[in-house]
Amino acid sequence: xxxxxxxxxxxxxxxxxxxxxxxxxxxxxxxxxxxxxxxxxxxxxxxxxxxxxxxxxxxxxxxxxxxxxxxxxxxxxxxxxxxxxxxxxxxxxxxxxxxxxxxxxxxxxxxxxxxxxxxxxxxxxxxxxxxxxxxxxxxxxxxxxxxxxxxxxxxxxxxxxxxxxxxxxxxxxxxxxxxxxxxxxxxxxxxxxxxxxxxxxxxxxxxxxxxxxxxxxxxxxxxxxxxxxxxxxxxxxxxxxxxxxxxxxxxxxxxxxxxxxxxxxxxxxxxxxxxxxxxxxxxxxxxxxxxxxxxxxxxxxxxx
Amino acid sequence: xxxxxxxxxxxxxxxxxxxxxxxxxxxxxxxxxxxxxxxxxxxxxxxxxxxxxxxxxxxxxxxxxxxxxxxxxxxxxxxxxxxxxxxxxxxxxxxxxxxxxxxxxxxxxxxxxxxxxxxxxxxxxxxxxxxxxxxxxxxxxxxxxxxxxxxxxxxxxxxxxxxxxxxxxxxxxxxxxxxxxxxxxxxxxxxxxxxxxxxxxxxxxxxxxxxxxxxxxxxxxxxxxxxxxxxxxxxxxxxxxxxxxxxxxxxxxxxxxxxxxxxxxxxxx
Numbered sequence: 185x186x187x188x189x190x191x192x193x194x195x196x197x198x199x200x201x202x203x204x205x206x207x208x209x210x211x212x213x214x215x216x217x218x219x220x221x222x223x224x225x226x227x228x229x230x231x232x233x234x235x236x237x238x239x240x241x242x243x244x245x246x247x248x249x250x251x252x253x254x255x256x257x258x259x260x261x262x263x264x265x266x267x268x269x270x271x272x273x274x275x276x277x278x279x280x281x282x283x284x285x286x287x288x289x290x291x292x293x294x295x296x297x298x299x300x301x302x303x304x305x306x307x308x309x310x311x312x313x314x315x316x317x318x319x320x321x322x323x324x325x326x327x328x329x330x331x332x333x334x335x336x337x338x339x340x341x342x343x344x345x346x347x348x349x350x351x352x353x354x355x356x357x358x359x360x361x362x363x364x365x366x367x368x369x370x371x372x373x374x375x376x377x378x379x380x381x382x383x384x385x386x387x388x389x390x391x392x393x394x395x396x397x398x399x400x401x402x403x404x405x406x407x408x409x410x411x412x413x414x415x416x417x418x419x420x421x422x423x424x425x426x427x428x429x430x431x432x433x434x435x436x437x438x439x440x441x442x443x444x445x446x447x448x449x450x451x452x453x454x455x456x457x458x459x460x461x462x463x464x465x466x467x468x469x470x471x472x473x474x475x476x477x478x479x480x481x482x483x484x485x486x487x488x
Numbered sequence: 489x490x491x492x493x494x495x496x497x498x499x500x501x502x503x504x505x506x507x508x509x510x511x512x513x514x515x516x517x518x519x520x521x522x523x524x525x526x527x528x529x530x531x532x533x534x535x536x537x538x539x540x541x542x543x544x545x546x547x548x549x550x551x552x553x554x555x556x557x558x559x560x561x562x563x564x565x566x567x568x569x570x571x572x573x574x575x576x577x578x579x580x581x582x583x584x585x586x587x588x589x590x591x592x593x594x595x596x597x598x599x600x601x602x603x604x605x606x607x608x609x610x611x612x613x614x615x616x617x618x619x620x621x622x623x624x625x626x627x628x629x630x631x632x633x634x635x636x637x638x639x640x641x642x643x644x645x646x647x648x649x650x651x652x653x654x655x656x657x658x659x660x661x662x663x664x665x666x667x668x669x670x671x672x673x674x675x676x677x678x679x680x681x682x683x684x685x686x687x688x689x690x691x692x693x694x695x696x697x698x699x700x701x702x703x704x705x706x707x708x709x710x711x712x713x714x715x716x717x718x719x720x721x722x723x724x725x726x727x728x729x730x731x732x733x734x735x736x737x738x739x740x741x742x743x744x745x746x747x748x749x750x751x752x753x754x755x756x757x
Contacts, residue, residue: 321739336620338613345620350629352622354611354731363727371736372627394739417547454640461646465738466596472612472754481746 211270213277218255220273221282221441228417228443236382236416239337241355244382244386246342246414250269250422254333257399258286259329259440261393268397275329277441284402286437287438297401302477313482314474315399322351323395324373324388325410325426328407329442334459335414342377342384349464355386364390369406371395384414394484405487406428420446430488512518524658525690527614532658532692534612534619537723537731540605540700547676548605548716557675562603565715569678575709582677588752597647599671600686601702601716609723610746611731612690618654619660624731626738632662641664645682647671659691681708686696696722712757 204255210447237242253275258263261282274282286294293338298305300312317326327333327346336343344353356375360412369392377386393406415421429437450456466469524532529696543560549568553559562568571579575741582589582650591693592598599608608625619632640649642665649667654658672679684706698720704715723729743753 200749302564316739319739319742321736336613336615336617343620343622344614345629349627351627352629354622356730360727364732368733370734371739372734374732454637458635458637461648463597463647465645471742475746475754483743 185472194413203347210267211264211271212267215264218253218270218272219262219288220255220275221255222273222442223474224423224441225277227439228423231417234416234418238421241307241335241337241339243379244384244416245337246335246384246416247421248476249334250444251447252263252329253442253457255331259398259402261476266303269434271374275440275442276438278427278439279436280295286433289488290403290485294401294403295297297396297403301400302479312478312480313401315401318470318474320349320468321395321485322346322348323370323371324353324375324391325352325440326395326397327372328412328444329424329426329440331444341390342386345459347459347462349463357384360390362387366390369393373410382415384412386412386414388412392484394461399482403433403485404428405433407432417443439445493639522692522694527615528618531655532660532676533614534660534690534692534698535614537609537611537700538720539607539609540718541604541605541721542718544605544716544718545602545607545674548678549676550673551676563611563716563718566718568605570711572709572715573712575679576710579679580684582672582679586675586677591671592675594753595626595741596670597626600630600649600651600675601688601704602671603630603648604688604700604702604720605626605718606718609736622731624733625697625735626732627736632660639663643664643682649686656689662688662690664688679709680704680706682709689749690720693694693719696724 186273191327239245239247253301255270255272257269257276258272259275262269262272263300264271276282276284279285298311299307299315302308303313327348328344332348333346336345340356340358342357344355346352351372353372355375355377355381359378360376362374362376368390370390371387371392371394373391375386375388377384386445388410391404391406391408391410393404396403408428411427413425415423423441424444425439425441427437427439428434495499511690526536527533527535542563543558545564546557546560548564551557551560551562571614578655589594604624604625605624610621610623613620617633617635619634621630622627622631623631629650630648630650632651635652637652639652644650644666645668647667647668647670649664651662651664653662655661666683667680667686669680669682670728684704687703689701691701693699700720701715701717703715704710704711741753745753
């Protein structure tokens with residue numbers, strides 16, 4: 185009954201949100217495979233060269249609201265799992281084959297995470313952790329490849345305003361270096377941007393490694409370094425890449441690469457184009473529920 | 489010390505006080521006297537990282553120092569909030585039980601105007617049809633819509649309310665409604681109801697100062713509208729012009745409380 189209740193809470197919570205949060209789709213067993221990095225590589229290869237429009241400052245204009253792929257419950261390729269997890273292609277463009285290049289100990293830890301989710305999947309063991317995002321936590325790069333944000337460019341800075349729980353990043357692009365001590369660890373990290381050709385490159389350090397990359401426990405540690413690349417592939421698509429380096433966890437750097445699509449203009453309601461409050465932590469009943477079920481608090485993977 | 493020298497010392501202190509209290513003729517900090525730079529759109533430029541430097545976060549009224557609480561002058565015009573008698577009793581009950589009742593102890597969004605004078609900086613970004621305020625505290629974001637639309641019809645229970653702005657001379661005037669009765673005004677239990685109507689006024693007072701005035705009207709709680717006034721200061725120094733770090737209150741709090749069986753944090757908000 186507890187697991188049924190947990191699913192009911194997960195389904196019910198978005199319905200309590202007064203404005204259009206992205207609806208949680210329910211997928212049938214024969215749902216088509218959701219596109220990921222391989223589909224995007226094929227689509228991108230067929231696109232003609234694109235010259236992006238410019239802001240008054242002369243930088244490529246990435247402004248607007250952007251949506252991500254539908255899935256992302258598991259960023260590696262997977263078959264149908266359950267009504268909330270349709271089959272999906274991998275989000276990983278490198279290494280070829282689309283698997284995360286974990287070191288052996290880290291692969292074992294990821295398997296523990298997956299086996300402790302208590303989602304009613306084969307091979308599960310005792311409850312261990314719930315995806316930290318359940319508790320209204322976000323992080324880079326997960327926040328970005330999931331989509332659901334607005335980019336605003338002001339002179340010298342790029343602002344990314346995420347819908348989920350009002351997270352934001354205010355990224356200087358004036359060439360200043362990172363200026364935080366290495367032992368300061370942040371959920372969203374410390375971002376420094378630069379324009380390389382038509383691409384916005386964001387260098388992210390000081391990440392705390394305490395969120396997951398998806399719902400099944402893929403992870404990096406507090407030693408990770410992330411490099412994001414935002415390039416307009418056409419007027420309504422950002423080619424988004426996130427390269428993750430973490431020599432304590434992976435055998436080599438690897439890259440997530442997915443398209444972010446321009447959100448369709450909001451229609452109908454007078455206020456439809458206004459971003460309204462998205463308070464997540466306040467009254468989040470999933471927190472109490474998951475705690476009462478015996479899930480532990482994820483404090484980051486213990487790097488050997 | 490002789491009686492004479494004491495008297496001399498008092499005179500000296502008195503003279504110093506007169507100098508300290510007199511307006512400094514060299515300062516051009518009065519809002520009327522200062523002409524702020526303009527944005528590309530021609531509006532007064534309020535952009536940058538600002539912070540209140542006072543003790544209003546602990547109490548907006550005069551308060552003595554107690555353990556962990558700095559003493560401070562209040563920011564309420566006239567000194568005290570004009571509570572209705574029943575509301576004053578409730579405020580006092582809040583104060584007595586503030587360790588568990590204050591919504592800040594649960595890391596909830598603090599509402600407006602409380603977020604302005606939390607001891608954390610915030611950034612103002614002006615765009616064509618809205619002003620975005622990014623707060624370090626809880627990575628809260630406020631959109632002040634400048635598109636001329638009225639408040640959406642209520643009732644709406646929002647932690648940070650609905651903010652609609654306009655320019656009056658050099659002042660940004662923000663009209664805030666749809667606030668929740670679950671937020672407080674400070675750590676001393678001062679409060680409002682969901683009927684509160686908040687009007688904020690941000691006026692450039694110099695290159696590095698904003699005058700912040702906020703009026704609260706709430707017929708359920710106060711006997712009349714009342715006002716708070718304080719300066720906001722521009723953050724100075726290398727990298728202090730960024731909100732470089734986050735104050736992510738709730739993950740830290742949840743981790744701290746997760747394994748305490750009797751934690752007061754969990755349960756109904």
